[in-house]
Amino acid sequence: MNVSLSAQNIVKHYGGVVALSDGNLEVQSGQVLALIGANGSGKSTLSKVINGVVVLDGGQLLLDQKPVHFSSPHAAIENGIATVFQELSLIPNMTVAENIWLTQEPRNILGIIKKKEVYQKTNELLALFEGTYKTKLNPDTPISALPADEKQIIEILKAIRLNPRILILDEATASLDSRQVQRLFKLVNQWKQEEKAIIFVSHRMEEIFQIADHYVVLRNGKSVGTGMIKDTNENELVKLMVDKTSVFSFKRQEKVKSLELKPICLKVKKLKTDVLQGIDFEVRQGELVGIGGLQGQGQRDLLLSLYGDISFTGDIQLFDEKVHFKHPHAAMKKGLALVPGDRAKEGLIYIRSILENLLLPSWRKYGTPLRMERSRKDALNVSNSLNLKMAGLQEPVSSLSGGNAQKVVIGKWLMRSPQLMLLDDPTKGVDVGTKAEFYSLLTRLCDEGKTILFYSSDDEELVGLCDRVLVLYDGQIRTELIDASLTKENLISASLGVVSEVTE
Amino acid sequence: MKKTTWNTLMARHPALFALILFVIIIIINAILQPGLFALETLNNNMRVFLPLLLLAVGQSIVMIGGGIDISVGGIASIINCVLATQVGLNGSMEDMWKFIFISLLAGVLAGAINGFFIAVLRLQPIITTYATGFIYAGFALFLLPNPGGGIPRAVADFYRTTTPFGLPLAFSVIAVIVLIWWYVRSTRFGRYLYAVGGKADAAYQTAVPVNWVVFSTYVISGLMAAFSGIAITMLSGSGNAEIGSGMTLNSITAAVIGGTAMSGGVGGVAGPIMGTITLGLMQNIVSFSGISTWWETLAKALIIVVALAAPGIINLFIREKK
Numbered sequence: 001m002n003v004s005l006s007a008q009n010i011v012k013h014y015g016g017v018v019a020l021s022d023g024n025l026e027v028q029s030g031q032v033l034a035l036i037g038a039n040g041s042g043k044s045t046l047s048k049v050i051n052g053v054v055v056l057d058g059g060q061l062l063l064d065q066k067p068v069h070f071s072s073p074h075a076a077i078e079n080g081i082a083t084v085f086q087e088l089s090l091i092p093n094m095t096v097a098e099n100i101w102l103t104q105e106p107r108n109i110l111g112i113i114k115k116k117e118v119y120q121k122t123n124e125l126l127a128l129f130e131g132t133y134k135t136k137l138n139p140d141t142p143i144s145a146l147p148a149d150e151k152q153i154i155e156i157l158k159a160i161r162l163n164p165r166i167l168i169l170d171e172a173t174a175s176l177d178s179r180q181v182q183r184l185f186k187l188v189n190q191w192k193q194e195e196k197a198i199i200f201v202s203h204r205m206e207e208i209f210q211i212a213d214h215y216v217v218l219r220n221g222k223s224v225g226t227g228m229i230k231d232t233n234e235n236e237l238v239k240l241m242v243d244k245t246s247v248f249s250f251k252r253q254e255k256v257k258s259l260e261l262k263p264i265c266l267k268v269k270k271l272k273t274d275v276l277q278g279i280d281f282e283v284r285q286g287e288l289v290g291i292g293g294l295q296g297q298g299q300r301d302l303l304l305s306l307y308g309d310i311s312f313t314g315d316i317q318l319f320d321e322k323v324h325f326k327h328p329h330a331a332m333k334k335g336l337a338l339v340p341g342d343r344a345k346e347g348l349i350y351i352r353s354i355l356e357n358l359l360l361p362s363w364r365k366y367g368t369p370l371r372m373e374r375s376r377k378d379a380l381n382v383s384n385s386l387n388l389k390m391a392g393l394q395e396p397v398s399s400l401s402g403g404n405a406q407k408v409v410i411g412k413w414l415m416r417s418p419q420l421m422l423l424d425d426p427t428k429g430v431d432v433g434t435k436a437e438f439y440s441l442l443t444r445l446c447d448e449g450k451t452i453l454f455y456s457s458d459d460e461e462l463v464g465l466c467d468r469v470l471v472l473y474d475g476q477i478r479t480e481l482i483d484a485s486l487t488k489e490n491l492i493s494a495s496l497g498v499v500s501e502v503t504e
Numbered sequence: 505m506k507k508t509t510w511n512t513l514m515a516r517h518p519a520l521f522a523l524i525l526f527v528i529i530i531i532i533n534a535i536l537q538p539g540l541f542a543l544e545t546l547n548n549n550m551r552v553f554l555p556l557l558l559l560a561v562g563q564s565i566v567m568i569g570g571g572i573d574i575s576v577g578g579i580a581s582i583i584n585c586v587l588a589t590q591v592g593l594n595g596s597m598e599d600m601w602k603f604i605f606i607s608l609l610a611g612v613l614a615g616a617i618n619g620f621f622i623a624v625l626r627l628q629p630i631i632t633t634y635a636t637g638f639i640y641a642g643f644a645l646f647l648l649p650n651p652g653g654g655i656p657r658a659v660a661d662f663y664r665t666t667t668p669f670g671l672p673l674a675f676s677v678i679a680v681i682v683l684i685w686w687y688v689r690s691t692r693f694g695r696y697l698y699a700v701g702g703k704a705d706a707a708y709q710t711a712v713p714v715n716w717v718v719f720s721t722y723v724i725s726g727l728m729a730a731f732s733g734i735a736i737t738m739l740s741g742s743g744n745a746e747i748g749s750g751m752t753l754n755s756i757t758a759a760v761i762g763g764t765a766m767s768g769g770v771g772g773v774a775g776p777i778m779g780t781i782t783l784g785l786m787q788n789i790v791s792f793s794g795i796s797t798w799w800e801t802l803a804k805a806l807i808i809v810v811a812l813a814a815p816g817i818i819n820l821f822i823r824e825k826k
Contacts, residue, residue, distance in 0.1 A: 053709055074711035089709040091702035093769045094695075102699055102710050105692055112690040158710075 003080070003165040003197050004028045004064055005050070011058030012045050019045040021221040023059070027166070027214070029195040032188060034208045034229065037218035038241045038294075038459060038492055043201050044086060046218065047168050050199070051083040052076035082164035084172040086201075088155045090143045097122040097139035100158045125157040128187060132180045148175040156184065160191075167191065170201045174296075185211050203294050205234050205496050217241055238493045262286050263319060265420060265451040268306070271314035275301040277475040279314070283420075283453065288446045290466030291455040293495045298475040299455040300341060303422045306453070307331045307338045318420070332361065335419035339409050339426050347409040348397050355379050355393040357408050362415045382411045387437060403434025410441070421445070423454045427461060439465055459491050473497050518763030519775030521815050525761065526778040529785045536792040543667060550674035551664055553784040555580070555736035557674070559751055560758035560776040561681055562728025567759055569721035570701035570768030571622060571629035576729040576755055578640025579614045580748035583607040583733025585644045588653030588743020595656055608730045614640055615726020619719035633722075637752065644745040653743035663738035678777055685773040697721065702769030758783050761811050782811070 010023035020042040027033040037043045048054045050061065052070030061068050063079055070076045076083075083089075090099050097118050105113040106121075122139040133150060135141075143151060152175045159167060169188075173181050188198060188211055200212055208215070209229060217225040217240040225240040262285040271279040275298040283289050291299050305312035308325025316323055318334055325331040328338070340346035348357055358379040359366075366375045379393060386407045390400060397405055406426055413421065423442075427435050442465065446452055456462050462469050469481045471494040479494040481487075513520060534540045540549075559576050566573045586607055591599050614636070621632045666673045688694045699707040700717045708714045729748075736747055760766065761782060762775025790803050 072711070073709050074713075077711050083709075085709060089706040091699045091706055091769065093702045094698055098695060098698075102695060102707070103692070103712055105695065107692065110687075111692070112687070113692065113695070115690075 002029045002064075002195060004062075005081075005166055005197060006062040006065075007046065007050060007059070008062065009059035010046060010049055010056050010061075012042075012049055012054060012056055018221055020049070022223065023049070023218065023221065024223040025199070025216045025226075027197045027199055029165075029197050030192050031214060032192065032198045032200055032212045034212035034215040035199055035201045035218065036203075036208065036215055036237060036241065038495070041218040041241070042221040043218055044170060045221075047083065047170050047199065047201055050076070050166075051081055051168055053083075077162070077164075080162075080165035081168070082159040082162060082166070083168040084152075084156050084159045084170060086171040086174070088151060090151060090155060090158070092144040093142065095140050095142050096126075096137065096146075096154055099143055099154060100125060100161055102158075104162060121161075125161065128157065129153050129180065129183055132177075132183055149177060149180060152176055153180065164196065166197045166199070168199045168201070171203070172200075173202060173204065173207055181207065203496050205237070205498050208237075209234070234493070234496075234498045238489060238496065238498060241492055242488050260284075264317075265319060266306075266453075267315075267317040269315040269317075271302070271305060271312055271316070273298075273301045273305050273310060273312045275475045276305070276312070279475075279477055281470055281477060281480075283451055285451050286446050286449050288442060288452045288454060288465065288467050290462040290469035291453065291472060292459065292462050292469045292481075292491050293472035293478070295457055297472040297495075299472055300424060301475075302472070303338060303424050303453065303455060307336055307422055309338075332416070335416075336422065337413035337416065337418035337420070338422045339406075339413065339424060341424035341428070343406055343409050348405060350398040351396055353394050353396055354383070354388070354390055354400070354408055357397050358382060358393075358412045358415060361412055365416075378415060379411075382414050383407075386411050386414075386441070401434075403430040403437075406430055406438075407434070418450065420451045420453070423452060423456075425455055425457050427456065427458060435461075459488055459495075463488050463491060471495055518765070518770050519772055519778065520763070522762045522775045522778045522782070525811055525814075526782050529782050529789070533785045533789050533792075536789060543670065543672075547665075547667060547672040547674075549784060549788070550672040550781075551739055553780055554674040554677060555732045555739060556751055556754055556758065556783070557678070557777055557780040558681075558728050558732040558735060559755040560762070560780045561685075561773050562725035562732075563755040564759040564762065564764045564771050564773060564776040565697070565728075566629075566721045566725045567756075567764045567766065568701045568768060568771045569697050569718055570704060571718065571721060572756070572766070573615075573618065573633045573722060573725045574630065574752055575614065575618060575633040575637035575640055576725060576732070577748035577750070577752035578637040578644065579611055579726055579729035580733035580736060580751060581644035581745050582610060582614070582640050582647070583730050584737045584740075584747050585647040585653075585743050585745050586610065587655055587734065587737045589648055591655050593654040593656065597656070597659075600656060600659055604734055607734055608727060611726040611728075611730025611733070612723055613726070614729070615723040616719070618726065619722035622722060623715040623719035641745070641749060644748075648743045648745050651742065651744040651746075654741055655737055657741070660738050660741035663735070681773060681777070689772075693717070693720075698769055700768075754783060757808060757812075761808075783808070 004027070006026045008024055010020050012020040023042060023046045025033060025035065025046065035043050035046065045054065049056045052073045052075050055071055061070070068079065091102070100122055101118050106117045107113055119139050126137060126139070134147060135150060137146070137150060143154065146154070152172065156172055173184065176184065191198060200208070202208055212229045215227060215229055215232070215237065216223050217237060219241055264282050265285040265287070266283040269280050279302060291302065293299060301310065304310045306316065308328050308331040323334060344350060349360070355376065359375050363370065376393065383390070383393065388407050388411065389404050397408055400408065410426070427438055430438070442452055442454070454466060463486055467482070469486055469491060470477050471479045471481065471491060473495065478497065479490070481490055481494070539545050559580065563573055563576060587603055590603050618633050618636055621627045621636070622629050663673065668676050696707070696712050696717045699710070699712050700714050704714055732751070733748065737743070740747070758779035759771065759776045762771070762777070762779030764771025764775060786804055786807050790800050795803050
């Protein structure tokens with residue numbers, strides 16, 4: 001059952017955004033290939049091209065040296081390619097057995113599913129991870145009743161139900177505990193013996209070095225390096241991931257080094273949520289603090305819990321005053337503002353006018369009946385100071401470009417003159433020119449004495465813009481980077497959980 | 505811990521609440537109307553409930569698949585008008601059979617039109633079926649502008665008075681539906697239905713033919729609406745283009761009372777069946793309790809709101825306690 005898969009010059013774009021411009025990889029029976037890359041480097045897109053979830057725009061896939069074209073996941077599955085999806089492909093309302101065997105249920109002549117056989121085969125699969133379950137798992141348990149790690153295990157079992165020839169593990173270890181990971185690796189080694197080919201997408205260096213034979217490094221949608229794991233080390237891989245030719249042109253003005261004299265604006269102690277494992281940090285007034293790390297390490301939870309949008313435990317002090325916000329409204333009253341990650345869904349009402357969007361959080365200020373003239377003048381001032389490119393305040397937000405729409409989100413909070421702004425990846429999908437405007441806006445705001453907590457998936461931005469960067473990993477602050485240590489190499493290696501700092 | 509048991513219980517048996525309500529309503533009704541279980545009363549009730557019951561079963565299947573079908577009333581109206589105008593009071597039995605067959609085809613076709621718009625063109629189910637519902641209702645009005653026409657007396661009498669096994673005809677129909685449903689649930693299609701309604705993108709990644717499943721739910725719903733139209737024609741013995749207009753929302757109500765989730769992926773067929781009978785008996789209770797006709801609609805609506813809100817209220821109560 002020898003198999004080989006080769007992806008050559010894969011191109012994929014979503015709308016105008018190029019996710020992959022030149023993706024290459026090659027994997028064969030009995031090999032584990034690690035697919036490595038920083039945020040947005042195209043790892044997930046490349047694996048989705050291979051398993052047919054997205055259709056490629058260019059390049060070709062060769063399966064056993066023959067070109068293949070997968071127009072749907074069905075086609076890839078037929079060819080023996082199975083995937084453990086990062087965001088899980090399980091149906092919450094259905095049971096463990098129903099989920100694992102979905103579309104592959106054994107049936108009798110009348111088309112009736114053989115429940116006994118399903119049950120027995122499910123138990124055989126469940127036995128692979130026997131001893132690592134925390135709940136009394138049986139084939140009849142509904143998925144929604146399981147904790148995250150057991151859902152992940154079911155997802156893995158679902159992928160191997162058909163004895164695939166090629167198995168893609170996309171961040172399959174993300175929610176597993178160490179015992180479960182070791183069990184998975186034991187199985188992976190067994191599958192290698194069975195001549196399966198395995199593509200291992202992960203951001204955990206230690207795991208990559210433990211299990212993989214080969215690697216492919218992706219950077220900005222291109223494969224930039226490949227080789228044997230035993231011939232390389234963590235630092236070399238990190239260097240490959242780091243983009244040398246920086247497109248980040250913003251030059252930050254030398255900041256007056258007086259931050260130490262400023263009062264502490266925000267003090268967080270032992271902040272815990274479902275995702276966060278206890279976060280401690282302080283931010284001084286006027287400071288621009290970045291939050292880095294790979295996506296989904298708890299950055300969003302951190303911002304949302306500060307904003308009172310999700311429940312948490314721990315102490316938060318705002319200018320020496322103890323606060324525990326239970327609702328965003330309470331946070332807004334204390335001068336907090338959140339620029340959410342998904343501006344289309346959470347930040348703006350697209351079909352309404354720019355004016356209405358700008359005024360939405362501050363109508364209260366304009367009394368009853370509303371003083372429309374004054375509110376319009378204020379809105380105009382804010383939009384001018386933001387250099388908002390628009391046909392007029394009456395135009396709907398949907399008429400604006402991504403960057404200008406994001407300015408409206410920031411503008412609506414500036415109308416309330418907030419003390420502390422929480423930004424959740426505000427430059428995502430924003431063009432380069434507007435990005436530069438953002439950077440000068442953010443530094444200007446900080447100089448005016450506003451404090452900014454800035455999560456970004458763009459590492460260059462964090463390094464170039466922030467006074468300090470907190471790197472989150474597994475719901476904890478892994479490293480704090482400041483001054484000389486604030487380099488892209490350090491940021492990326494800390495994001496990946498590499499302990500030793502890279503020095504050049 | 506109490507929370508999980510109640511929630512898992514509700515998750516595993518979505519019709520449980522419908523069953524509780526069903527029993528309560530029967531008891532209240534039996535107290536107000538002691539002869540409820542006499543064959544004749546039972547049959548009088550059941551033959552009136554049957555058209556909505558058929559509609560609610562189809563509606564529930566669409567809802568399990570994650571959609572909604574607001575055109576079912578219009579489809580039932582078309583069928584009623586086709587039969588009433590084409591067969592006529594003096595029509596032959598052959599004609600009756602022929603047009604029953606044509607009605608079923610028409611129902612399937614109407615459902616397929618809905619399915620095409622929703623599954624292939626990816627339009628919003630609620631908007632699409634609202635619009636096609638108008639088309640179907642308009643077409644019914646075109647066929648029969650004024651109430652009239654009819655079907656042979658013998659056919660109507662057969663529907664009204666037949667009591668196989670000493671039970672109302674509706675019971676046999678319910679038995680057949682439950683049997684077919686049991687079969688469907690044990691096939692792959694049954695699994696696909698719940699998977700698509702539960703989380704369509706995950707189902708797609710698992711190679712479930714999502715579009716095909718969505719399409720088929722509307723065809724099934726159209727077919728059930730045709731059966732419903734046939735039943736209501738036999739019940740009334742005549743034609744009326746407006747006959748289905750009030751039934752659409754009732755079918756959704758019956759499905760929801762029966763534990764079918766508007767969000768999809770949860771529900772069944774036993775629930776909506778009990779839900780329909782519950783709705784009908786509520787009407788009985790309101791009439792028997794001597795509430796003046798002015799307040800009848802309000803009283804009925806209040807009971808429905810309470811019935812719909814009850815699972816949510818129970819959940820809230822459990823959360824608070826915790």
